[in-house]
Amino acid sequence: MLTQLRPALVLLVALTLLTGLAYPLAMTGIAGLIFPSQAAGSIVSQEGKPIGSSLIGQSFTSERYFRGRPSATTAADPADATKTVPSPYNAANSSGSNLGPTSAALAERVKGDVEARKTENPGKPVPVDLVTTSGSGLDPDISPEAALFQVPRVAKARNLTEDAVRGIVEAKVQGRMLGVLGEPRINVLALNLALDDFGRP
Amino acid sequence: MTINGWIQIALFCAVVLALVKPLGGYMTRVFNGERTLLSPVLAPLENGLYGAAGIDRAQEQHWLAYAGAILIFHVFGFLVLYALLRFQAILPFNPAEQSAVAPDLALNTAASFVTNTNWQSYGGETTLSYLTQMLGLTHQNFLSAATGIAVAVAVVRGFSRASARTVGSFWVDLTRTILYVLLPLCILYTLFLVSQGIPQTLAPYFEVTTLEGGKQTLALGPVASQVAIKMLGTNGGGFFNVNAAHPFENPTALSNFVQMVSIFAIGAALTNVFGRMVGDERQGWAILGAMAVLFLAGVAVVYAAEAAGSPVLNGLGLTGGNMEGKEVRFGIVASSLFAAITTAASCGAVNAMHDSFTALGGMIPLINMELGEIIVGGVGAGLYGILIFVIVTIFVAGLMVGRTPEYLGKKIEAKEVKMAMLAILCLPLLMLGFTAIATVTAAGLAGPANSGPHGFAEILYAYTSAAANNGSAFGGLTANTPFYNTTLAIGMLFGRFFVIVPALAIAGSLAAKKTLPASAGTFPTHGGLFVGLLVGVILIVGGLTFFPALALGPIVEHLAGAAGQTFSTGG
Numbered sequence: 001m002l003t004q005l006r007p008a009l010v011l012l013v014a015l016t017l018l019t020g021l022a023y024p025l026a027m028t029g030i031a032g033l034i035f036p037s038q039a040a041g042s043i044v045s046q047e048g049k050p051i052g053s054s055l056i057g058q059s060f061t062s063e064r065y066f067r068g069r070p071s072a073t074t075a076a077d078p079a080d081a082t083k084t085v086p087s088p089y090n091a092a093n094s095s096g097s098n099l100g101p102t103s104a105a106l107a108e109r110v111k112g113d114v115e116a117r118k119t120e121n122p123g124k125p126v127p128v129d130l131v132t133t134s135g136s137g138l139d140p141d142i143s144p145e146a147a148l149f150q151v152p153r154v155a156k157a158r159n160l161t162e163d164a165v166r167g168i169v170e171a172k173v174q175g176r177m178l179g180v181l182g183e184p185r186i187n188v189l190a191l192n193l194a195l196d197d198f199g200r201p
Numbered sequence: 202m203t204i205n206g207w208i209q210i211a212l213f214c215a216v217v218l219a220l221v222k223p224l225g226g227y228m229t230r231v232f233n234g235e236r237t238l239l240s241p242v243l244a245p246l247e248n249g250l251y252g253a254a255g256i257d258r259a260q261e262q263h264w265l266a267y268a269g270a271i272l273i274f275h276v277f278g279f280l281v282l283y284a285l286l287r288f289q290a291i292l293p294f295n296p297a298e299q300s301a302v303a304p305d306l307a308l309n310t311a312a313s314f315v316t317n318t319n320w321q322s323y324g325g326e327t328t329l330s331y332l333t334q335m336l337g338l339t340h341q342n343f344l345s346a347a348t349g350i351a352v353a354v355a356v357v358r359g360f361s362r363a364s365a366r367t368v369g370s371f372w373v374d375l376t377r378t379i380l381y382v383l384l385p386l387c388i389l390y391t392l393f394l395v396s397q398g399i400p401q402t403l404a405p406y407f408e409v410t411t412l413e414g415g416k417q418t419l420a421l422g423p424v425a426s427q428v429a430i431k432m433l434g435t436n437g438g439g440f441f442n443v444n445a446a447h448p449f450e451n452p453t454a455l456s457n458f459v460q461m462v463s464i465f466a467i468g469a470a471l472t473n474v475f476g477r478m479v480g481d482e483r484q485g486w487a488i489l490g491a492m493a494v495l496f497l498a499g500v501a502v503v504y505a506a507e508a509a510g511s512p513v514l515n516g517l518g519l520t521g522g523n524m525e526g527k528e529v530r531f532g533i534v535a536s537s538l539f540a541a542i543t544t545a546a547s548c549g550a551v552n553a554m555h556d557s558f559t560a561l562g563g564m565i566p567l568i569n570m571e572l573g574e575i576i577v578g579g580v581g582a583g584l585y586g587i588l589i590f591v592i593v594t595i596f597v598a599g600l601m602v603g604r605t606p607e608y609l610g611k612k613i614e615a616k617e618v619k620m621a622m623l624a625i626l627c628l629p630l631l632m633l634g635f636t637a638i639a640t641v642t643a644a645g646l647a648g649p650a651n652s653g654p655h656g657f658a659e660i661l662y663a664y665t666s667a668a669a670n671n672g673s674a675f676g677g678l679t680a681n682t683p684f685y686n687t688t689l690a691i692g693m694l695f696g697r698f699f700v701i702v703p704a705l706a707i708a709g710s711l712a713a714k715k716t717l718p719a720s721a722g723t724f725p726t727h728g729g730l731f732v733g734l735l736v737g738v739i740l741i742v743g744g745l746t747f748f749p750a751l752a753l754g755p756i757v758e759h760l761a762g763a764a765g766q767t768f769s770t771g772g
Contacts, residue, residue: 007372008273010254020340024426027391031401039401041421050409055398055448058411092418094443096526096554098677100655101511104767128521134528135446135553141529182454183532
């Protein structure tokens with residue numbers, strides 16, 4: 001067994017430095033040269049100021065903006081650090097709700113959200129992604145149906161016609177990748193930026 | 202379920218199958234010590250490492266020495282990782298000023314990564330420094346994956362050699378696997394992942410003012426380089442808390458597709474390595490065939506269950522399946538497929554929250570792990586895992602016809618069957634034993650976030666995942682407590698090494714035997730009958746062992762949900 005000590009120690013140190021330091025640092029250097037924007041987190045700017053990442057969802061509560069999906073992320077309670085409080089779209093603490101299919105808490109939450117959403121577009125079925133939390137709590141996308149569902153509310157809040165808003169939505173629909181992979185979707189931040197830009201000179 | 206959904210599943214299977222032969226051929230050359238395309242670049246580095254470590258590449262090891270080398274190497278690896286976790290606060294590359302990891306969490310995390318489990322009691326972005334992520338986790342992702350592959354290759358040598366005393370050199374197998382297989386693939390893969398949007402930076406977390414004027418802190422880091430190896434090495438430990446559901450860890454449907462393929466790529470190709478090394482590729486295809494049958498059955502059930510949705514939520518007028526805990530860019534099908542793949546393959550990365558799956562949709566990941574992670578399985582671990590079941594199958598077939606069982610010309614005798622049963626029995630003992638303890642102790646019962654049968658399923662899932670070295674979770678369980686951190690660490694260590702050591706014992710015993718020529722009475726092990734028998738043995742062993750526990754968890758939950766019953770926490 002003692003003869004194994006030297007190979008064990010030398011290989012552990014050498015391979016640790018190779019795979020744990022040289023590899024990630026070299027990749028950081030190369031990736032920063034070839035894909036500088038992606039490597040730094042795909043930051044989006046408005047009027048020169050960074051306002052978020054195109055890949056990370058944001059919390060939207062204003063009537064003038066399209067909402068993203070409900071988010072289950074939390075943050076430490078400022079009053080008591082041992083507890084947490086809801087903090088939607090906290091991009092420094094990703095989390096899902098982890099509520100199971102027979103959870104009473106989940107059923108109540110969804111029921112409340114369905115009723116709240118119905119008031120903005122009565123008579124239409126509420127798209128499922130508008131009332132369910134995402135896995136990460138940071139989902140940047142909603143389904144095209146979920147965006148179209150919100151058109152009447154946003155159009156009213158912005159004094160625009162529903163057709164105009166629907167046109168903005170439809171221009172922002174991203175299809176399945178390569179025609180097959182994933183699902184059609186709309187990036188909520190990109191959609192809301194397009195809304196803000198609409199009608200500007 | 203949609204046509205497009207099934208096309209996505211078919212496309213996945215086609216790409217994995219297309220990779221089996223080329224990757225299998227390349228890896229066979231690597232493990233046989235032959236020159237490869239990359240030798241001109243890597244051979245000097247390889248020889249330098251052997252020189253520094255005093256390794257004679259021609260000197261092979263007896264199975265006991267091989268197992269000893271693995272154990273020594275892992276003890277040191279464990280200590281280094283534990284120290285890094287405990288001292289990260291005073292080490293460099295810590296822009297978010299993470300504090301030292303608590304002793305029980307450090308124990309759990311170190312056990313988790315050296316065993317290729319990558320269970321996450323930690324929340325990546327809130328707990329670990331960049332240095333710990335790179336030097337601690339990324340490097341153990343390489344080492345534990347390479348160890349699994351090395352053990353599998355040693356076991357295959359047991360079948361392919363005759364009257365041999367040795368099964369290869371662990372040091373050479375380890376080094377060549379990392380240098381020639383894992384590292385080159387990871388370099389290309391990292392660049393692809395960055396192109397899709399995964400960050401790769403040492404810059405600190407980035408604070409922005411959002412469109413509505415709120416503050417948002419974007420957690421960043423050297424993510425892509427770690428995600429590449431966590432998928433390819435079926436490690437699965439996330440850079441972020443929610444793993445591959447995080448948009449920075451899996452930004453697009455294409456990155457998701459490639460991640461799914463990469464989980465299966467090496468494990469599936471190893472069946473071809475097996476076939477080539479025993480001199481009959483059909484033997485490898487037969488094993489892959491048995492894996493494929495079990496895999497596709499699981500995928501169909503998860504996809505159907507998630508597409509149908511939960512009866513409780515459907516009762517509120519929702520349509521479109523169960524989207525709780527899933528991301529829009531993946532949708533129902535890519536989330537269901539990912540769940541089946543990651544639990545079949547001992548990866549444990551998740552792109553959706555399994556805890557929020559429907560009862561039956563969440564049961565399949567549980568079953569995939571309970572069967573012993575042999576459906577493709579962890580890199581290497583899946584192959585030696587299923588070969589253990591092959592031995593039991595051959596033994597059962599031999600009993601039926603009253604003949605000494607033989608596989609690939611090797612007589613399967615008492616020693617092999619005993620070792621195989623030791624490995625097979627170890628897992629349910631850990632999974633069910635610890636679950637039983639947790640359900641009757643206050644410390645255990647404090648864990649589940651959901652109540653009723655789902656709470657039980659959360660506990661069962663945790664110990665199943667740990668012992669099977671998977672690492673995925675029903676994430677509602679509060680596992681970062683001394684009780685869970687310690688018991689899960691024990692589950693992970695025993696679940697890893699109580700399979701590796703018996704597997705190597707089988708390898709040593711088989712290598713020493715003569716290879717008998719096939720005769721008219723030899724049971725052919727490359728055909729449909731053998732595949733059917735193997736699938737049957739795996740399902741019967743798993744079914745008899747786990748059905749009662751499944752009945753108390755997902756099955757009763759499914760029935761309760763169908764009747765519209767819900768469970769309140771604390772009620």
